[in-house]
Amino acid sequence: MSLLPLDDRDGVIWTNGKLVPWRDAKVHVLSHSLHYGNAVFEGERCYGGKVFKLRQHSQRLLDSAALVAMAIPYTVEEIDAATDLVVRENKLDSGYVRPIAWRGAEVIGVSAKGTKVHVAVAAFPWPAYYGGAAIKLKTSRWKRPSPESAPTAAKCAGLYVICTMARDEAVAAGYDDAFMHDYRGQVAEATSANLFFVTPDGTLHTPTADCFLNGITRQTVIDLARAHGITVVERAIWPEEIRSAKEVFVTGTAVEVTAVGQIDDQTFPVGPITKSLQAAYAELVRA
Ligand SMILES: Cc1ncc(COP(=O)(O)O)c(C=O)c1O
Secondary structure (H helix, E strand, O other): OOOOOOOOOOOEEEEOOEEEEHHHOOOOOOOHHHHHOOOEEOOEEEEOOEEOOHHHHHHHHHHHHHHOOOOOOOOHHHHHHHHHHHHHHOOOOOEEEEEEEEEOOOOOOOOOOOOOEEEEEEEEOOOOOOOOOOEEEEEEEEEEOOOOOOOOOOOEHHHHHHHHHHHHHHHHOOOOEEEEEEOOOOEEEOOOOEEEEEOOOOOEEEEOOOOOOOOHHHHHHHHHHHHOOOOEEEEOOOHHHHHHOOEEEEEEOOOEEEEEEEEOOEEOOOOHHHHHHHHHHHHHHOO
């Protein structure tokens, strides 16, 4: 059965404290967040009916909301419980979970004062994000903004305008995703995943997450790598440095650990460090 369109499925979506039939989980066209981009959301995966790192994701939803001055009217425990409930009620074994908080249609105008905050959690099957093989990235003309210009640590809908344009341009050019630099010209990330590089000395390098999401998978993979005796270095990385990389991979809830086989015109092998971290991550999420 097709997964799409996503608004026409059987099942239930947790919405503002209740389970609502899937097709009835709708928002009004005058919702503030639809106009001003201030919704915050999460992307989670469940394995064997259990969401991996659920508490961290629920907490990040609350933290993202706080960064855009939105008060979510639920505790982290209530969001965890809502998530477990929709996974169970939709009989989801493996799949994706999308909690979202948005401002309603109580006011029009840039100020959000007076809006009600709504929360929903949906869960549905979702296979491998890129299809499983090593991916090709194309350097994007779009840059990740400075934390002085945007709430870059928040998983906020408005920030994804850049990601959608960057990814669609890369895909139109025959690539799988965009390789994004930041406002300083340093290496940032892909459009929904963090980047890692193995340098010629066998150490693993990843850009400091100071203007993009410090992914939960990124943090997990750093811990896994260190537990495997691999030295991990978080630092500012310039795009030219990637030329000498021995291996490149991306991490994210949706993409898990995916090898990067090409950036622009340069190819990279799927090497032993990437393979061992893919295996370790696959084992951990199902543990
Ligand atoms: C822009 C962006 N960067 C990185 C990530 C990876 O974050 P996580 O590992 O928490 O899924 C995501 C996915 O949520 C993302 O959307």
